[in-house]
Amino acid sequence: QLHLQESASGLVKPSQTLSLTCAVSGDSIGSSPFAWSWIRQPPGKGLEWIGYIFQTGSSVYNPSLKSRVTISVDRAKNQFSLNLTSVTAADTAVYYCGRGWGGGGKIDYWGQGTLVTVSS
Amino acid sequence: QSVLTQPPSASGTPGQRVTISCSASRAKIGTNTINWYQQLPGTAPKLLIYSNNQRPSGVPDRFSGSKSGTSASLAISGLQSEDEADYYCAAWDDSVVGVLFGGGTKLTVL
Numbered sequence: 519q520l521h522l523q524e525s526a527s528g529l530v531k532p533s534q535t536l537s538l539t540c541a542v543s544g545d546s547i548g549s550s551p552f553a554w555s556w557i558r559q560p561p562g563k564g565l566e567w568i569g570y571i572f573q574t575g576s577s578v579y580n581p582s583l584k585s586r587v588t589i590s591v592d593r594a595k596n597q598f599s600l601n602l603t604s605v606t607a608a609d610t611a612v613y614y615c616g617r618g619w620g621g622g623g624k625i626d627y628w629g630q631g632t633l634v635t636v637s638s
Numbered sequence: 639q640s641v642l643t644q645p646p647s648a649s650g651t652p653g654q655r656v657t658i659s660c661s662a663s664r665a666k667i668g669t670n671t672i673n674w675y676q677q678l679p680g681t682a683p684k685l686l687i688y689s690n691n692q693r694p695s696g697v698p699d700r701f702s703g704s705k706s707g708t709s710a711s712l713a714i715s716g717l718q719s720e721d722e723a724d725y726y727c728a729a730w731d732d733s734v735v736g737v738l739f740g741g742g743t744k745l746t747v748l
Contacts, residue, residue, distance in 0.1 A: 555737075557683075565675075565683065565726055567737040578735050614682055623730035623737045624673045624688040631682050 520544040522615050522629035530609075530636050536602040540615030540629055541595075548573050548593035553618035555625055556589060556600045558611040566611075570618050571598055605636045641667060642727055642740035649746040655715040658743045660727030661708060667738060668708025670730045674701075677724040677742075686725070687712060714745075722747045 525539040540554070547554060553570035560566075569579035571589045579587045588601045602609060612633050616625040643661045650656040662668035674687035685694050687703035690710065702713045714721055727740040 557737075564742040565728075565739040567739065569736065580736060581734055618737070622671050622673070622689055623728065624685055625675075625683075625728075625737070626685045626688070626694065628682040628684070 520617060520627045522617065522627055524613060524615050524629045524632040526632045527634055530605055530634060531638050532606055532636055533604055536600070536605050536609060536613075536634055536636070538600045538613055538615075538632065538634070539597050540599070541597045542617075543596070545617070547591060547596050547598065551620075553578075553620050554589075554591065554598045555616045555618040557614045557616060557625070557628075558609075559614070559631075560608075560611045568600065568602075568613075607636050610634065610636045641731075642729060642738055644725075644727060644740040644743045646741065647744045647746065649748055650714075650717045651748045652717055652719060654717045655713060656717055656745065657714075658712045658725050658727075658745070660710045660712070660740050662710075662729065663708075667729050667731055670732070672703065672705055672710040673728045674703055674712045675726045675728065677726065678720075679723070683726065717747055719747045721745060 521543045523541045530536045555570040556568040571577040571591050577589045586603045591598045612631040614631045615629040617627040618625045641663050671689045675683040676686045677683040690705040691703045700716050724742045726742045731738040
């Protein structure tokens with residue numbers, strides 16, 4: 519059974535960098551064709567796709583966040599990471615990692631999510 | 639305003655059948671398949687329907703999806719109290735090569 523677990527960065531100060539890691543168990547990122555994804559949800563609001571990365575290292579980002587987002591993969595540790603720079607209060611959200619499929623875009627496994635608050 | 643439009647709320651009584659709509663404002667998105675997610679309070683979203691009308695293993699057949707043109711619907715029959723949740727439609731967006739989510743519909747079981 520696939521399991522994804524986000525690390526917590528908790529509180530981040532404005533203008534700093536938000537960093538999260540998603541540890542994957544039950545599947546090998548390095549040998550799977552999936553789009554390892556990040557999605558976020560501001561408190562009381564809807565879901566927003568952030569981006570995804572393939573095991574090759576190829577990544578795609580939401581154009582609205584592209585200038586600030588980097589997603590990377592560590593095949594040895596079987597995890598992938600999210601960096602979001604120059605954060606503001608608008609980046610306060612629950613951040614989810616997930617396993618996505620290209621083409622149809624379904625995300626069939628989700629982490630439990632971690633709340634990141636941007637505040638001084 | 640989301641390119642995938644859902645009603646903000648829906649409601650029904652136990653045993654009823656309810657439907658939630660999802661309309662694509664861009665025709666190109668409307669040609670792609672729709673996925674539906676259920677988010678119970680305080681939990682992560684869960685894939686409910688994929689490829690318009692396919693149910694993942696473990697999803698009860700009370701849940702069904704359909705699509706016609708640029709509009710899709712999620713139907714829940716035999717409504718139960720535990721169905722009270724937020725429901726999101728999503729589609730692949732070729733223009734960004736990524737996922738687009740609808741704004742979500744809060745379903746209340748009266």
